[in-house]
Amino acid sequence: MNSQELSAPMTSEMPDSGRDSAAQIAAAVGDAPVVMDCRIKTLHYGDFLAVRDTDIPIVSNEITAFIGPSGCGKSTVLRSLNRMNDFVNGFRFEGSVHYRGQDIYAPEIDPVAVRRSIGMVFQQPNPFAMSIYKNVAFGLKLNNFKGNFDERVEAALRGAALWDEVKDKLSSSGLSLSGGQQQRLCIARAIAVEPELLLMDEPCSALDPIATRRVEDLMLELKEKYTIAIVTHNLQQAQRVADRTAFLFVDTSAGGRTGYLIEYRPSAELFEDPREERTKAYIRGEFS
Amino acid sequence: MANAALTQAPAATGPRTSLRRTIGNRRTLGNSALTVLAVSLTLLAMFPLFSVLYMLIVRGGALLSPSLFTELTPGAGMEGGGIGNAVVGTLVVVAISTCLALPLGFLGAVYLAEYGGDRKLATLVRFAAKVLTGLPSILAGVFAYATVVVTTGSFSALAGGCAMAILMIPTVMLTSESALLAVPSKMKMAAFGMGATRAQTVLRIVIPTAIPGILTGVMLALARAMGETAPLLFTALFSDYWFEGKLTQPIASLSVLIYNFAGSPFEHQVSLAWAASLVLVSIVLILNVTAQFATRRPEEQ
Ligand SMILES: Nc1ncnc2c1ncn2[C@@H]1O[C@H](COP(=O)(O)OP(=O)(O)OP(=O)(O)O)[C@@H](O)[C@H]1O
Numbered sequence: 001m002n003s004q005e006l007s008a009p010m011t012s013e014m015p016d017s018g019r020d021s022a023a024q025i026a027a028a029v030g031d032a033p034v035v036m037d038c039r040i041k042t043l044h045y046g047d048f049l050a051v052r053d054t055d056i057p058i059v060s061n062e063i064t065a066f067i068g069p070s071g072c073g074k075s076t077v078l079r080s081l082n083r084m085n086d087f088v089n090g091f092r093f094e095g096s097v098h099y100r101g102q103d104i105y106a107p108e109i110d111p112v113a114v115r116r117s118i119g120m121v122f123q124q125p126n127p128f129a130m131s132i133y134k135n136v137a138f139g140l141k142l143n144n145f146k147g148n149f150d151e152r153v154e155a156a157l158r159g160a161a162l163w164d165e166v167k168d169k170l171s172s173s174g175l176s177l178s179g180g181q182q183q184r185l186c187i188a189r190a191i192a193v194e195p196e197l198l199l200m201d202e203p204c205s206a207l208d209p210i211a212t213r214r215v216e217d218l219m220l221e222l223k224e225k226y227t228i229a230i231v232t233h234n235l236q237q238a239q240r241v242a243d244r245t246a247f248l249f250v251d252t253s254a255g256g257r258t259g260y261l262i263e264y265r266p267s268a269e270l271f272e273d274p275r276e277e278r279t280k281a282y283i284r285g286e287f288s
Numbered sequence: 289m290a291n292a293a294l295t296q297a298p299a300a301t302g303p304r305t306s307l308r309r310t311i312g313n314r315r316t317l318g319n320s321a322l323t324v325l326a327v328s329l330t331l332l333a334m335f336p337l338f339s340v341l342y343m344l345i346v347r348g349g350a351l352l353s354p355s356l357f358t359e360l361t362p363g364a365g366m367e368g369g370g371i372g373n374a375v376v377g378t379l380v381v382v383a384i385s386t387c388l389a390l391p392l393g394f395l396g397a398v399y400l401a402e403y404g405g406d407r408k409l410a411t412l413v414r415f416a417a418k419v420l421t422g423l424p425s426i427l428a429g430v431f432a433y434a435t436v437v438v439t440t441g442s443f444s445a446l447a448g449g450c451a452m453a454i455l456m457i458p459t460v461m462l463t464s465e466s467a468l469l470a471v472p473s474k475m476k477m478a479a480f481g482m483g484a485t486r487a488q489t490v491l492r493i494v495i496p497t498a499i500p501g502i503l504t505g506v507m508l509a510l511a512r513a514m515g516e517t518a519p520l521l522f523t524a525l526f527s528d529y530w531f532e533g534k535l536t537q538p539i540a541s542l543s544v545l546i547y548n549f550a551g552s553p554f555e556h557q558v559s560l561a562w563a564a565s566l567v568l569v570s571i572v573l574i575l576n577v578t579a580q581f582a583t584r585r586p587e588e589q
């Protein structure tokens with residue numbers, strides 16, 4: 001389905017009211033422990049309003065999926081959760097992101113410390129121009145890890161379903177791998193430091209179904225100890241792995257392209273019985 | 289009707305238009321013509337280079353022997369001798385200038401690429417460096433004469449190194465900057481995303497990734513500096529003796545030797561100038577080839 005085609009008629013027909021209220025979002029969380037409470041009022045790139053009114057609570061030891069049409073701001077929201085947008089010129093953020101009770105946008109916060117405990121796998125594979133082993137060990141070195149490097153590197157590579165393919169060439173360059181292998185290397189690099197919260201931006205978009213399943217198994221395994229937020233275009237994947245799902249959409253009514261949250265609910269409810277019209281249309285379109 | 293059916297039948301199974309290469313075709317002809325043009329112009333451009341190399345080997349190769357490198361330059365009208373002092377001198381002067389130019393140029397490049405951005409200071413430094421790359425080399429010599437030779441009161445290897453360094457710094461800085469900027473920003477983002485500070489990202493990711501490009505820049509600058517004569521005439525001068533470890537004394541160099549001997553009335557000195565030219569070109573070539581091999585990335589092997 002081409003989601004952009006879908007967006008044009010829908011936004012013009014439907015009023016802005018078709019989205020979850022704060023009370024509905026709070027009800028969707030219930031009394032589950034929220035590890036990261038993301039409340040975006042507005043998020044600008046220069047004069048461009050990229051995202052507004054998006055509150056997504058991320059529950060501890062769960063997988064939270066972000067879905068929505070291309071360009072609706074899923075990556076933007078995800079990047080703002082570990083302050084990666086700070087590197088974009090003209091980035092402005094209004095709202096708050098509370099992580100374990102601290103607002104990571106508060107002035108006294110060190111963004112470097114934020115990124116140490118919140119890991120990220122990017123939409124594009126981005127291994128370093130160094131050996132496979134060193135790629136995975138990079139974060140360990142940064143954190144002055146004192147334990148057994150070989151063990152941790154192997155565990156991370158196994159976790160990312162890459163070990164069997166690279167165990168005989170750990171010293172060759174990370175750039176010599178295929179695109180899908182590079183993406184798994186990046187996953188291994190991110191999980192090697194065992195971040196409390198792991199943000200993954202379409203980690204499986206370059207993977208074949210088998211590797212995808214293995215990464216999904218890994219996510220399910222990781223959530224026992226850590227928390228994961230994942231952006232995905234694959235609705236089946238969100239259904240398979242995510243405990244809760246946030247559906248974002250793009251508002252083109254005022255001439256801009258502003259993403260905002262439509263619906264946030266436990267995945268089973270959102271996919272089987274969507275509350276909002278746009279969610280229904282998006283899910284229906286995806287399956288037809 | 290029958291005809292139409294016949295002509296349509298193969299179209300369903302075979303390609304619509306012939307995919308075969310045809311010689312007379314305008315597209316093919318144009319393609320070949322451009323290839324021929326490009327190859328012949330390239331050969332034409334290479335012609336001076338190869339004729340120079342040919343002359344060097346024919347005229348300079350005759351004197352090649354171990355004693356060429358182990359003996360001192362002969363005086364006027366004398367036979368024998370070599371160019372040993374000039375070879376050593378050139379290497380010493382180039383080493384001095386590299387020691388001066390590499391840290392300054394490289395760190396300048398790190399500032400420009402990673403911290404400067406569009407800041408006024410960075411723009412100014414970049415502009416100055418671009419202007420300096422076009423600086424006539426004789427001016428670098430005059431500058432080093434005025435600042436080093438006049439103040440220390442003597443011609444010296446150090447002054448020669450300074451003059452060369454002035455020529456090397458802008459090249460090292462600008463080529464290193466572009467090598468640093470060529471490091472994909474997604475690699476930097478990956479490092480930042482792991483919680484690396486800017487310094488850690490620059491030291492562990494950006495610089496190691498850019499090393500091949502930086503070395504290429506250094507080699508370019510070195511090769512240029514090594515052949516320079518004018519800046520050394522005012523600074524290092526020349527010496528008929530071996531380098532004794534004193535940087536404050538005049539020193540011999542291949543380029544000045546060539547300058548002095550090429551116009552000499554004595555035939556033997558002229559042939560030594562040819563030999564020195566061949567040696568100079570060979571040193572530059574060897575340095576370049578070594579750098580190419582040393583900096584080749586593992587995945588390219
Ligand atoms: N660095 C940036 N500078 C300026 N605008 C940006 C930047 N990154 C994203 N945008 C804009 O913000 C909007 C949201 O982009 P984003 O990458 O978050 O979309 P997305 O939902 O992740 O899309 P996709 O599913 O295609 O990855 C887009 O209109 C995009 O053009």
Ligand SMILES: [Mg+2]
Pocket residue numbers: 074075076123201231
């Ligand atoms: Mg995206």
